[in-house]
Amino acid sequence: MFEISLVPDVKSELIKKLKIRNLVFLICVIVAAACGGVFLILTGITGGQGIKLAAQDEEMACRSDGPSKDIKNCDAKKYGTPIMKFNNMSELLTIQDQMKNLSVLNTNKIKFSRVFDVLSVILPDDDNKVTISSLSTDIVNNTLFFDALGWSSNNIGYRALEAFKKNANRAYYDYGHYMRFDAESNESVEIPSYCIEEEVDANGVVFGIYLKGKPGCEAPMVEHEEESDENKTESEENDSKLGGNENGEESEEGATAENVEENTSEELVALSPESKIERIRIRRTYNDEKDKENYKNGKDSYDASDSNEHKSGYYFESACLKYDSDGKFDEASTLAACPLLTEEPNIGSSSYGRNSDEEMVLTFQTTLTLSHDIFLASNKHVAIVSPSKQNVTDSYIQLKDMFTAAAHDIESEEK
Numbered sequence: 534m535f536e537i538s539l540v541p542d543v544k545s546e547l548i549k550k551l552k553i554r555n556l557v558f559l560i561c562v563i564v565a566a567a568c569g570g571v572f573l574i575l576t577g578i579t580g581g582q583g584i585k586l587a588a589q590d591e592e593m594a595c596r597s598d599g600p601s602k603d604i605k606n607c608d609a610k611k612y613g614t615p616i617m618k619f620n621n622m623s624e625l626l627t628i629q630d631q632m633k634n635l636s637v638l639n640t641n642k643i644k645f646s647r648v649f650d651v652l653s654v655i656l657p658d659d660d661n662k663v664t665i666s667s668l669s670t671d672i673v674n675n676t677l678f679f680d681a682l683g684w685s686s687n688n689i690g691y692r693a694l695e696a697f698k699k700n701a702n703r704a705y706y707d708y709g710h711y712m713r714f715d716a717e718s719n720e721s722v723e724i725p726s727y728c729i730e731e732e733v734d735a736n737g738v739v740f741g742i743y744l745k746g747k748p749g750c751e752a753p754m755v756e757h758e759e760e761s762d763e764n765k766t767e768s769e770e771n772d773s774k775l776g777g778n779e780n781g782e783e784s785e786e787g788a789t790a791e792n793v794e795e796n797t798s799e800e801l802v803a804l805s806p807e808s809k810i811e812r813i814r815i816r817r818t819y820n821d822e823k824d825k826e827n828y829k830n831g832k833d834s835y836d837a838s839d840s841n842e843h844k845s846g847y848y849f850e851s852a853c854l855k856y857d858s859d860g861k862f863d864e865a866s867t868l869a870a871c872p873l874l875t876e877e878p879n880i881g882s883s884s885y886g887r888n889s890d891e892e893m894v895l896t897f898q899t900t901l902t903l904s905h906d907i908f909l910a911s912n913k914h915v916a917i918v919s920p921s922k923q924n925v926t927d928s929y930i931q932l933k934d935m936f937t938a939a940a941h942d943i944e945s946e947e948k
Contacts (some may be wrong), residue, residue: 539778544754643908645672647915651873651903654919655704660686660698675875675903683895694883701901703920704873707853708912711741711815713751714829714846721829725750726913731817738835739916741849743813777800817916821860852912873917878904 595607599615607615648670656663661683668679683693711724728750730742745751816835819825824834831845855866881898888894906912 640909642910642913643672644910645670646909647679647917648903649907649917650917651677651704651907653695654917655701656874657693657696657700657900661693662695663693675905675908677901677903678898680896680898683897684892685895688893691885691895694880694897697899698878698880700919701721701874701878703868704917705853705868705871705916706873706904706907706915707851707867707871708906708915709849709851709853711743711911712848712850713743721848721850729815729914731914739817741815741817741914743815743847744810745813746810803915813844813847815847815849816843817851817914818854819862821862822856823860849914871906872904873907874901 566683579870588849591604592612594601594604595612595615597616598608599618629798657667662685666680666682668677669693670677681697683691683697687691713724714720715722724743728744728747730744731739733739743750745801758939778779816828819828820834825848828843829846829848831843833843853867853871855870856862857863857866879900881900883895883897885893885895907915907917
């Protein structure tokens with residue numbers, strides 16, 4: 534059976550084009566609808582983000598500054614106290630700021646016990662003597678308040694007070710670092726403060742004792758040497774004596790177990806770290822810059838003896854001592870650079886009369902304002918120097934005869 538199409542070819546092509554057009558239109562509608570849906574979704578997300586960001590900005594503003602002209606309503610129960618209302622904000626915001634402040638705190642740390650060094654120097658203790666009956670301190674302002682008693686050998690009323698004032702006005706402080714020459718870097722390096730012990734001789738001259746070989750300090754001078762052939766031979770002979778004869782029997786000269794333990798303990802003591810510490814004496818003060826350079830090179834102009842125990846490469850580098858153009862020590866410039874007092878001593882009420890022992894005694898009150906740098910722990914090896922060149926350092930504090938009576942606990946007495 535045959536089917537005959539009566540539709541012309543042109544009409545057939547038109548129908549096909551219409552079908553393709555309808556399909557494309559449908560696809561476009563679907564794509565447009567999808568794009569519209571995506572647009573709505575993105576618009577919703579963007580709008581939500583804007584609302585969220587606005588709420589966060591409001592919360593940040595409320596938590597930071599509190600109510601303002603732009604944001605008037607801040608719920609204190611919800612947001613708490615505004616951050617900017619707190620004091621010391623830099624210390625509270627981040628751990629980094631707190632870590633940075635550790636170095637600041639360490640730099641500003643003080644050693645107020647040095648006040649006894651100051652008193653040991655400025656209180657006269659010869660023909661004019663001054664002692665303290667009561668003492669109080671103001672750590673914040675570096676101020677001392679005390680009641681004092683003064684005696685004079687010739688019974689001249691205020692001579693002890695004048696001697697005290699001159700001592701205080703003309704005293705100065707000094708600090709710095711003990712140095713050693715380092716062969717590896719070919720330059721002088723600082724010796725750690727815990728490797729130094731200071732002492733004052735009978736003439737008031739300060740020396741630093743460098744504990745070379747102490748843990749954390751430079752390695753000891755004496756190194757382990759290999760045993761020589763003679764030592765090895767002696768060691769083998771001792772071992773044969775301890776071990777017995779050829780037959781394995783203990784000889785008459787053989788050591789007992791107790792002797793072996795004693796010998797072993799002695800060897801351990803000999804090899805202990807303390808036995809390797811070398812004490813090197815380092816002078817702290819010099820007549821002039823040339824004298825210091827000579828001392829660095831091993832020439833001690835102070836030592837009149839024939840023995841040359843001073844080692845080159847060790848010296849003290851002061852931060853306060855000044856020298857003039859000729860290299861001589863300049864006391865006036867040193868006093869101006871590092872004065873003990875920042876103000877003149879403030880003398881309060883005073884009276885002169887006899888005590889219970891019929892001695893003529895001056896009683897007075899005074900206030901001293903000291904330089905803050907004296908008490909800074911970062912300033913190492915602080916020394917207080919009086920006009921008579923008496924030295925008192927961190928390691929040398931003499932409280933003898935400084936006070937009229939022993940210290941006591943006031944709070945316990947009040948209870």
